[in-house]
Amino acid sequence: MSITPETILIIILSIVVISFVFDQVLDFINLKAQRTDIPDEVASFYDRDKYIKSLVYLKEQTYFSFLSGGFSFLLSIAMLYFGGFGWLDSLLRPEIMHPIPLALAFFGVLMLASDIVTIPFQWYGTFVLEEKYGFNKTTIKTFIADKLKGYLLGALTGGTLLSVLIYMVQLIGPNFWIWFSLIAAAFILFVNMFYTSLILPLFNKLTPLPDGELKSAIENFAAKINFPITNIFVIDGSKRSNKANAFFSGIGKKKKIVLYDTLITNHTTDELVAILAHEVGHFKKKHILWSYFFSVVQITFTLFVLSRMVFNEELSLALGGSQQAIHLNLLAFGILFSPISGVTGIFMNMFSRKNEFEADAYARETFSGKALTEALKKLSVDNLSNLYPHPWYVFFHYSHPPLLKRLEALR
Numbered sequence: 001m002s003i004t005p006e007t008i009l010i011i012i013l014s015i016v017v018i019s020f021v022f023d024q025v026l027d028f029i030n031l032k033a034q035r036t037d038i039p040d041e042v043a044s045f046y047d048r049d050k051y052i053k054s055l056v057y058l059k060e061q062t063y064f065s066f067l068s069g070g071f072s073f074l075l076s077i078a079m080l081y082f083g084g085f086g087w088l089d090s091l092l093r094p095e096i097m098h099p100i101p102l103a104l105a106f107f108g109v110l111m112l113a114s115d116i117v118t119i120p121f122q123w124y125g126t127f128v129l130e131e132k133y134g135f136n137k138t139t140i141k142t143f144i145a146d147k148l149k150g151y152l153l154g155a156l157t158g159g160t161l162l163s164v165l166i167y168m169v170q171l172i173g174p175n176f177w178i179w180f181s182l183i184a185a186a187f188i189l190f191v192n193m194f195y196t197s198l199i200l201p202l203f204n205k206l207t208p209l210p211d212g213e214l215k216s217a218i219e220n221f222a223a224k225i226n227f228p229i230t231n232i233f234v235i236d237g238s239k240r241s242n243k244a245n246a247f248f249s250g251i252g253k254k255k256k257i258v259l260y261d262t263l264i265t266n267h268t269t270d271e272l273v274a275i276l277a278h279e280v281g282h283f284k285k286k287h288i289l290w291s292y293f294f295s296v297v298q299i300t301f302t303l304f305v306l307s308r309m310v311f312n313e314e315l316s317l318a319l320g321g322s323q324q325a326i327h328l329n330l331l332a333f334g335i336l337f338s339p340i341s342g343v344t345g346i347f348m349n350m351f352s353r354k355n356e357f358e359a360d361a362y363a364r365e366t367f368s369g370k371a372l373t374e375a376l377k378k379l380s381v382d383n384l385s386n387l388y389p390h391p392w393y394v395f396f397h398y399s400h401p402p403l404l405k406r407l408e409a410l411r
Contacts, residue, residue, distance in 0.1 A: 005317035012318065012335050013080055019338065020073045024066065030393035031062045034386070042387065042404075045377040054384035057133050064129060068121040075117070083320020085110075089328055090321075099170065100163050103327035107162065111154065115147075130241065133384060138240045149202050161187065166326050169310055177303035184303070185296045192292060196233065196249045196256045206233040206258070214264070217273050225366050227280055231256040238262050243383050248279040248288065255283065266382055271375035274363050278372060281362030287355040294351065298344050302337065309333050352399040357409050369410045376406055 034055050038048055079085055089106060096102040126143065130136035138146075164183060168176040191199070200206060209215050209232040222229040237245065237260035244263035249256050257279055264272065282288060309315060313324040315332040363372045380387070380403045389402050401409075 002314060005314045008314055008318035008332070008336075009080065012332060013077065015335055015338060016073070016076055016080065019342075020069065023069065026390075026393050026396060027062050027065060030386075030390040031059060033388055033390035033393075034058065035388050046381055046387070050381060050384070051387075053133070054386070057384045058386050060129060060132075064121075064125065068118070068125075071121070072118065075114075080319070085328060085331060086316075086320020086322065089316075089325055093325075099326060100166050102325075103162060103166055103330075104159050106327045107158075108155070112151070135242050136240075137238055137242060142239060146203060153199070153202065169326060174307045174311070177300070177307040181296070181300040181303050184299045188292065188295055188299075192249070192288070196258060200235070200258075204239070205236045207236075208232065209234055209259070214269050214272055217269050218276055221273050221277060221367060225280065225284075227284070229257065229276075229280075232276075233258050234261050234264060235259070236261055238265075244379060246275050246279055248282050267375055267378060268371075270368060270371040271378070274367050274371035275375050277363035277367040278359045281359035281366075282355060284362060285355065285358050287359070290351075291355075294348065298341075298348070301344075302341070305337060305340075306330075306333055309336075346396060349395075349397070349399050353401045356400050356406070360406055360410055364410055373407055373410050376403060376410075 036052070036055070038046060038051055042051070088109060089102075092102055092105050092109070096105055123143075126136055126138055161183075165176075165180055168180050172179060196206065209218070215232070218229060218232060233256060235258050237243070242262055244260045244266060246257070246259045246263055249258060257276060259272070259276070263275070267275070310326060310329050310333065311324070312329060316324045316328040319328050319332055321328045360372060363369070379385070385403060387403060389398065394402060400406075
């Protein structure tokens with residue numbers, strides 16, 4: 001016995017409502033978990049005035065999240081309840097007969113409209129909230145350019161993948177998931193290998209780390225651990241924000257280490273080498289390969305479940321459609337599958353937090369735990385990080401362990 005479209009819509013609405021309420025509760029208890037007192041250990045590196053500033057920053061971020069999240073939630077509920085997605089399909093269908101261009105137009109309109117109506121929130125977050133706390137360096141020109149580049153990149157990559165997916169669904173039928181999983185795996189591998197070479201330069205300028213004390217220190221560390229580091233780049237992160245970061249990208253000879261210019265400005269040579277040692281630890285412990293493997297498994301499982309639902313006409317009718325449409329089914333599936341993807345996301349976060357502890361330990365063993373400790377403290381203070389997140393908030397949302405847990409492990 002098949003489930004009626006009305007029942008499916010009730011399930012979809014319930015998932016959206018429960019997910020929204022759950023996220024708001026997590027944000028609320030995380031906000032209430034903050035401490036105004038500073039233990040001596042924390043006071044030794046976190047000035048009390050700046051710590052209080054971090055609490056106010058978190059409070060304003062949370063309230064802003066309530067507002068922006070609430071707006072998106074009400075918009076989604078209205079579109080679902082009043083059949084807005086089916087209405088858009090009926091509007092486009094007479095003009096576009098072929099399913100692939102129809103799906104591209106459908107998702108293109110949705111994504112563009114969704115982004116446009118939330119621009120006021122994006123603008124406030126960047127030019128008011130982040131500006132207020134001294135983080136924002138984005139100019140209006142950069143903001144607009146990022147938007148246009150994002151639209152173009154999304155259209156090229158997302159549009160191509162969506163076209164291939166729908167083509168394979170029509171050509172192969174329910175077994176499309178096997179072949180598209182291979183395409184997805186190849187795409188993820190390609191992005192991992194060439195992200196810093198092809199995609200990142202569209203938005204930021206990457207320059208090789210110049211000769212000097214830092215480069216010499218890095219080369220000495222690399223020689224010590226027998227790890228060839230030839231691709232070290234500095235990214236102009238300061239063109240958008242004062243916040244600092246570093247990351248490892250690529251596999252094999254395509255691997256690159258990228259340091260934010262703000263990171264180099266605010267840290268000593270030993271601290272920077274310790275941060276780099278942490279990133280090398282991810283490579284040495286095979287975290288990048290394992291993350292890739294789990295991502296492929298996750299996508300393959302998702303596509304397998306999708307193959308059991310993509311031809312279900314009731315899904316399209318539940319969203320207000322008048323007939324089966326692959327793009328409507330994809331949208332309905334994305335919502336129905338979200339509880340499962342949420343659970344897999346929790347496990348991926350647990351795996352990521354374990355990896356961070358291991359990378360910290362590697363940096364301590366091969367270079368200096370003290371230098372990494374000082375670097376982590378500075379990063380936390382400079383970014384006004386939350387020192388006392390609620391354990392449940394960490395469990396569901398954090399891909400990195402909280403600072404105090406990392407410091408404890410390093411000791």
